[in-house]
Amino acid sequence: MKAAPVFEAGSHRWWIIYDQDEHRVIDSNVYVMESKGQSIILDPGGFEIFPQVFAAMVEVIPPSSLKAAFVSHQDPDIASSLPLWHACNDKMEWYVPKLWEGFIRHYGALNAPLQNISDEGGEVMIGGRRLEFIPAHYLHSSANFHVYDPEAKILFSGDVGAALLPPGHDAWVDRRDNTGRAFEEHIKKAKYFHERWMPSNAAKKNWIERVSQLDIQHLCPQHGAIYSGDNVKRFLDWFDKINVGTAII
Amino acid sequence: MDIQHIMGVVDASFAARQSIEKALRDIDRRALNAMVLVKRHGNALAGYGVVAQAFRERAAILKTSASHLQESIAPLIEAYMRILQHQRFVQSFQEMLSDSPLHGKACPNLISTQSKWQTTIHEEEATARKILVQLLEAVQTLQEGVEEQEYIVTNGRIEAALAESTGAPLMRVSRDMGEAVRTVAQAIRSYRHQLESLEHESSTRL
Ligand SMILES: [Fe+2]
Ligand SMILES: [Fe+2]
Numbered sequence: 048m049k050a051a052p053v054f055e056a057g058s059h060r061w062w063i064i065y066d067q068d069e070h071r072v073i074d075s076n077v078y079v080m081e082s083k084g085q086s087i088i089l090d091p092g093g094f095e096i097f098p099q100v101f102a103a104m105v106e107v108i109p110p111s112s113l114k115a116a117f118v119s120h121q122d123p124d125i126a127s128s129l130p131l132w133h134a135c136n137d138k139m140e141w142y143v144p145k146l147w148e149g150f151i152r153h154y155g156a157l158n159a160p161l162q163n164i165s166d167e168g169g170e171v172m173i174g175g176r177r178l179e180f181i182p183a184h185y186l187h188s189s190a191n192f193h194v195y196d197p198e199a200k201i202l203f204s205g206d207v208g209a210a211l212l213p214p215g216h217d218a219w220v221d222r223r224d225n226t227g228r229a230f231e232e233h234i235k236k237a238k239y240f241h242e243r244w245m246p247s248n249a250a251k252k253n254w255i256e257r258v259s260q261l262d263i264q265h266l267c268p269q270h271g272a273i274y275s276g277d278n279v280k281r282f283l284d285w286f287d288k289i290n291v292g293t294a295i296i
Numbered sequence: 297m298d299i300q301h302i303m304g305v306v307d308a309s310f311a312a313r314q315s316i317e318k319a320l321r322d323i324d325r326r327a328l329n330a331m332v333l334v335k336r337h338g339n340a341l342a343g344y345g346v347v348a349q350a351f352r353e354r355a356a357i358l359k360t361s362a363s364h365l366q367e368s369i370a371p372l373i374e375a376y377m378r379i380l381q382h383q384r385f386v387q388s389f390q391e392m393l394s395d396s397p398l399h400g401k402a403c404p405n406l407i408s409t410q411s412k413w414q415t416t417i418h419e420e421e422a423t424a425r426k427i428l429v430q431l432l433e434a435v436q437t438l439q440e441g442v443e444e445q446e447y448i449v450t451n452g453r454i455e456a457a458l459a460e461s462t463g464a465p466l467m468r469v470s471r472d473m474g475e476a477v478r479t480v481a482q483a484i485r486s487y488r489h490q491l492e493s494l495e496h497e498s499s500t501r502l
Contacts, residue, residue, distance in 0.1 A: 098377035102370045109310040110303050131380060134299055155384070 048096070048103040050079075051218050053265055053273065054199040058083045059176060061199055061265075063273065064103045065218050069096055074212065075124050076269055078203055080196065081108050082174030087115040089194055089203050090269045094127040094154075101135070114173060115140045117180075119205035120188030121147040123154075125269065130155035142171060142180070146190035164192055181257070183207065185250035193258075200264035206244060207254070208282055210237035210271030220272045230274075230281045237271060238289070246292035255287050297383070297421070301497060302376050305490045309369060312487035319480035320359050323445070326473050327352035330452075333464055340462045344455040347448060351473060354445045358480070361438045365487075368431045375424040379417055386413045425498050428491065435488045442481045449474045 048068060053061040064077040077100050078089040086108050092100045104110075113136055118126045121144070132139060133156055143151050145163035152161070168180040179195040186207050194203040210233060221229035245251060266274040266282060274282045330348035334341045389410035452473060456466035 094381065097381055098374045101377045102374035105306050105310060105373055106366075106370060109307045111307045130384065131377070134380060135303055155388075 048077075048099045050103045050107045052107075053078070053218075053267065054201060056199070058174070059198065061196070061201055061267075062104075062107050063218050063267065064100055066214065066216055067096055068099055070214060072096065073124050074214070074216075074270060076218075076267070076271070077104070078267055079104060079108060080173060080176070080178065080199075080201075081112065082176040084112055085114045085174035086112045087117060087171070087173045087178070088113060088132075089117045090119050090125045090205065091116050091132055092128050093124045094131065097128040097131045100128070101131075110135060113139055115142060115171060117171075117178075117192075117194055117203075118143040118147075118151065119183075119193065119203075119269070120144060120191045121150045122188065122206075125205075126151050127154045129159060133159045144188070144190035144192060147188075166190065168192060183250075183254055185245075185247045186254055187244045187246060195261055195263075197262070200262050201267060202258065202261060202263045202265070203267045203269075205269050206240075207286070208237065208266055208268030208271065208274060209240045209244075210234070210268070211240060212236055212271050217272055220274055220278050222275050222278070225277060227277070227281060230278050233272065234282070234285055240270070241286065241289060242291050242295060248291055248294045251286060251291060255283055259283060297376065297379055298497065299380055302494070305494055306373060308490045309487055312483050312490065313366065313369070315483040316362055316365075316480055316487065319476060319483055320355065320362055322476045323355045323358065323473070323480065324352070326469070326476050327355050330469050330473065333466070333469060337462055337464050341459055341464060341466070344452065344459055344464075344466055347452040347455050351445070351448050351452065354441065354448060358438065358441045358445065361434065361441055365431070365434050365438060368427060368434055372424060372427045372431055375420060375427055379420045379424065382413055382417050382420065386410055386417065389413070421498065425495075428495055428498070432488070432491055432495065435484060435491065438484055439481070439488070442477060442484060445477045446474075446481070449477055 048064050048066055050062045050064045053063050060081045062079045064079065067074045072093055072095050075090070075092050075096065077092050080087050080089070088104070116132060116139055118141060129141065129151065141159055141161045142164055143161050145165050148161055148163055164180050166182065166184070168182045170177055170179050176196065176198060179197070181193045181195050183191045183193045183205060185191065191205060193205055193207070220233045263279045264275060266279045327348060331352060334345040334348050389406060392406060393410070449470060452470040456470045459466055
């Protein structure tokens with residue numbers, strides 16, 4: 048895997064770690080936000096890809112800067128690496144949906160310091176920056192959060208926006224293309240994922256209404272590629288139009 | 297494998313890599329400054345011009361060898377993390393066996409699976425050691441490059457003394473160059489110590 052910068056303003060930085068070398072498990076993106084020497088890792092990934100995520104991460108931040116991890120929901124591609132991170136750094140605080148605490152500990156982290164996020168959401172301060180936990184329940188998990196950084200204008204959107212891309216894929220949906228063609232090409236690879244893994248049109252509608260109020264420059268999904276600039280609105284419009292989950296099955 | 301020791305080394309090597317990069321950028325800038333100064337004085341500083349040119353070329357070579365260093369630290373860290381990952385398996389089988397010694401008798405596969413993982417870990421440790429040796433060789437090359445750079449700085453001082461009459465601030469330029477080279481030498485030395493502490497740990501365990 049490799050790390051690429053998503054945002055940089057002084058000591059405030061975001062990275063994406065992407066393009067997995069192991070193809071027997073679903074390809075995932077991991078994100079890191081750093082501010083003033085403190086950092087947080089978002090959806091740190093599965094047990095099987097931990098060595099490559101860690102090696103790519105320490106190219107951009109020292110491991111001792113990690114103060115926290117955010118877990119959008121309980122899935123193994125997100126949280127099953129927890130015991131390994133915990134072995135490396137037992138001071139790291141884990142922000143997890145309250146509903147899933149007892150499930151997440153099954154990954155072998157009986158003693159890890161888990162901080163529950165209640166259904167309404169919340170926030171965390173990392174290196175003086177405030178990150179907001181935005182509820183995204185039933186997208187897809189029944190207790191599910193996204194993370195918004197109002198200064199960087201980044202929304203980490205978990206499985207929303209996910210696309211199943213082949214090995215060697217880019218970190219972005221082509222940013223230079225302003226015709227929308229690159230987006231059209233990309234979104235074909237996101238369609239099945241959303242139709243099948245997102246359960247509820249109502250949850251989707253509610254989320255789009257709330258997220259449209261935010262100023263978003265980069266929408267960063269846990270699988271696939273980042274939507275930047277105009278592609279953010281293109282994505283929200285596309286997501287609004289499709290039917291998902293119970294509406295089609 | 298002491299994971300906290302490895303974390304300490306990863307942190308220290310991150311800091312060392314950053315200061316090596318910064319110092320190399322600094323060397324490049326100083327070399328360029330020296331070239332500009334020489335150009336401004338025309339033929340009078342031709343001797344120093346040769347030194348400045350050599351300094352700049354060496355700086356480019358140093359940068360290339362430093363980037364090789366970068367390329368081989370990632371596989372080393374990945375190898376250590378794979379060992380950590382697989383130790384979890386060994387540990388959990390170990391726990392099952394020690395919770396109830398009967399498990400071993402009732403389920404011989406448990407013991408053989410555990411020892412299979414143990415073998416895998418030994419192999420991975422051997423791989424990590426191999427990468428570590430390569431990395432130390434890369435550090436050695438980088439150190440040799442820095443020594444050559446130090447030699448050029450000394451030559452620069454001699455040329456600067458010879459050209460003192462031109463009034464160009466060559467002594468200061470040479471001092472700056474020397475300073476930049478010393479910083480990079482120091483950062484590489486501390487990086488090397490970190491790696492050697494890992495090597496020491498892995499060889500004492502054998
Ligand atoms: Fe998921
Ligand atoms: Fe996922």
